Amino acid sequence: MKDFLDGVAGPSSITDRHFVRHVERAVAELGGSIAWHSGHWIGEISRGGARGLIIGYSFPLNNVASAKAADDKVATTVLLLAAKVACVEHRLVRPGWTGSPSVNWDRELPVVVKPNVESGGRGVRLATATSELDTAIKELSGRYRALAWSPFLAVEDEYRTVFLDGELLLAFRKIRADPAEWRHNLHLGATPEVCADPSTVDRLRQVGGDAMAALGLRFATVDVVVVDGELLVMEVNSGVSLERFSRHSREYSALAGDVYARAVAASVN
Numbered sequence: 001m002k003d004f005l006d007g008v009a010g011p012s013s014i015t016d017r018h019f020v021r022h023v024e025r026a027v028a029e030l031g032g033s034i035a036w037h038s039g040h041w042i043g044e045i046s047r048g049g050a051r052g053l054i055i056g057y058s059f060p061l062n063n064v065a066s067a068k069a070a071d072d073k074v075a076t077t078v079l080l081l082a083a084k085v086a087c088v089e090h091r092l093v094r095p096g097w098t099g100s101p102s103v104n105w106d107r108e109l110p111v112v113v114k115p116n117v118e119s120g121g122r123g124v125r126l127a128t129a130t131s132e133l134d135t136a137i138k139e140l141s142g143r144y145r146a147l148a149w150s151p152f153l154a155v156e157d158e159y160r161t162v163f164l165d166g167e168l169l170l171a172f173r174k175i176r177a178d179p180a181e182w183r184h185n186l187h188l189g190a191t192p193e194v195c196a197d198p199s200t201v202d203r204l205r206q207v208g209g210d211a212m213a214a215l216g217l218r219f220a221t222v223d224v225v226v227v228d229g230e231l232l233v234m235e236v237n238s239g240v241s242l243e244r245f246s247r248h249s250r251e252y253s254a255l256a257g258d259v260y261a262r263a264v265a266a267s268v269n
Contacts, residue, residue, distance in 0.1 A: 030047055058238055123143065159171055163221075170255060192244075240260075
């Protein structure tokens, strides 16, 4: 199973103990039970006559088509643009596929290349020259069926928001610790800071809520970046991972626990 899961974000019994503990506590508080399978990859929740499955970080709340669209970066772009939601545009790259659109890379560089589906922030490459682009595409195309590329933007800030049934449950800023690191991923050293400024929270609620509605999602995270003062949706994830956020402090772990408790309750009710 490990080879299948490489590059796919999901909990394990060792690294994601916070997630497992949060879910177990939430299920117990509701008077239910949970059975874990495949090293905590699959969680089987039972409560009364209700039963729900957690796969990785995905809860039984989103319909399959919406979840697949959210995890597909190009599909997300298409749907967000159709709904007039401001976003970072991702376009498809499939080397060797006759239907892959031709691109004038000299005009587009620098660009960011990444796996089109999921990835958990892994396999993200910055290409500033055609040689770097060729290397990135060659490396990634051997591991992923389809790639996505987007323009490299001067991102001022990046936020992660978590929504459930139209309600913004959590919003935090990702602060880069290393000036040389252009990515805002927590697993690359960025630190989380819960967003408390009311005006910023309102703006995040609006753009994130619009993205959730456009994709038809109930429970998901929406990553939002600030470019030239404008808020743009970067990515949407139907699997809600707050593991590294939880590790930051007891306070943040409690906040993540509250999010998962709401998700568990919605799953069995």
